[in-house]
Amino acid sequence: MNMIEVNKLTKDYGHGRGVFDVTFEVHKGETLGFLGPNGAGKSTTMRHLMGFSAPQEGKVSIDGMDCTRQHHDLLKKVGYLPGEVALPDGQTGRQFIQMMLDMKGVRDGGRVEELLERFELDPGCKVKKMSIGEKRKLAVVAAFMSDPEILLLDEPTSGLDPRMQEKFISFVREEKKRGKTILLSSHIFSEVEALCDRIAIIKEGRLVSVIDADEVKHGLKNIFTVEFETDEDYAAFTHSGIAPESGDRSARKCRISVPDEKTNAFLKALSKVRIKQISEHSVSLEEYFMQFYRGGRKFQFGGMSHA
């Protein structure tokens, strides 16, 4: 069942900014990572899901309700962590929490205390005097206080120190286990890698791909660095119809990524030459996506697919 549905969403802000024909869905109980650089359209999409903006074209809905027309109804089920840490002013952290509890109609404040303790936050002082990290923690408390079914988290760990980031990630992991549906937008690869079941990649307002996180991780393992005995071996291998991603002729080394279905072809090519050393390379998701962003090419696994 789809809890969050974004269907052909288009919003053109001009100058190439906005989102164009974005379609994806988040199933019940699933965590979808929404990955993209700054200005790619992550927040714009979130804005539509929250009902802050109306789509030019397409439709966004949460739990079957239209986000533009019924946002006040569906927000009863949604916890939202804004990317912006500017909190309503003139109050202490405690007063902010009380205001959010009242506005959400939450009677039981027990969960708030739990969250405050967990994130080591003292809400006694004025919001204005708080650090960015403390404000972010208050926002986290506000997003999770009503124990909502659906969570929209817009770059949730920005502003948190590494130890708190870790705490936050393990907290979200627990929420995930409790069956929450989560859309997590981020440009931080490690948190997406740590939390998400699937990853939607957005670039310049267009959804480039929606992929399974396991598939990515699995696909990433098959990257090899091969060092050859002689120049002839190097030449023979690189001309065998297998295109290495990068090669260094003078060092007789090359780097190649191999998708599962090309494993045999790869081994066959290797068997024909003399090899000095071979190592399997573990690449982080980050490296992988950086390459993807820089290259500006369509998402694909391995370097052999165009061989």
Add this chain to the structure above:
Amino acid sequence: MMFSLPLFKQSVRSNCVLWGAMTSVLSVLCAQFAALDMTQNLLFLIFYGMMTTILPGVYVLVTANKLIAGQVDRGSMAYVLSTPIKRTSVVFTQMVFLIGSLVGMFGVMTLVHLGVNQAKPLSLATAMGMGAAGGNEAMAAAVTGDLTSKMILQVNLSALVVCIAMAAVCFAFSGIFSSSKYSIGLSGAFVGVTVLANMLAMFGSMGVSGLDKFKYLTICSFYDYKSVLLSGSEWIVKLIFPALIAAAAFTAGSLVFKKKDLPL
């Protein structure tokens, strides 16, 4: 539910300092003008004629912007709207706060003036500015008796309605624009023109020829304390216009805010 109490409380907390400051200054000025012999004849000309629109004008300019556009611009509106609240309720609650705070401001000032007037009654002749520069001697001569509590209430009601109209226009800019820059800019221009034109028109009424035309540039012209002091009824009729302006401006601001895309 149109009204949100938690949001109202936040608005009170966020705006109480400026409200307190403006209300205190107004009350102190009012007491001073009404109590001191040398300023009594300027109570209506200077205090009610100018201060009761300038100071609340500054207050509504800053506050109306903070209530909506400022929060959209800063992004803090995202927290308010992340709760199951309709935008209509947000805008309604903020409007109630803005009007309510003005009512409170004039309420406090009125009580202060009533108190001072009890202790030290003011003759209507003095109130009309007899002997003061620009005072209307002919008119002053026509009135007898003291300034009554009823007149004080009527003058303040009249000033209040005009200030609410000013607040409504600022509120409309605040609802229409998502950037403080435009909201404050246009509200500032509006309030500035309104109070400056009022001052110039006042000089005009004191006999500086050519300046009296400025009364057509300001909604403060609908605020007619002279009519009150002369026990006339014109002041009531004149209040219909600012009331209509207020209704139209509040409606326009609310409708735009309800429909528009918020850059949150």
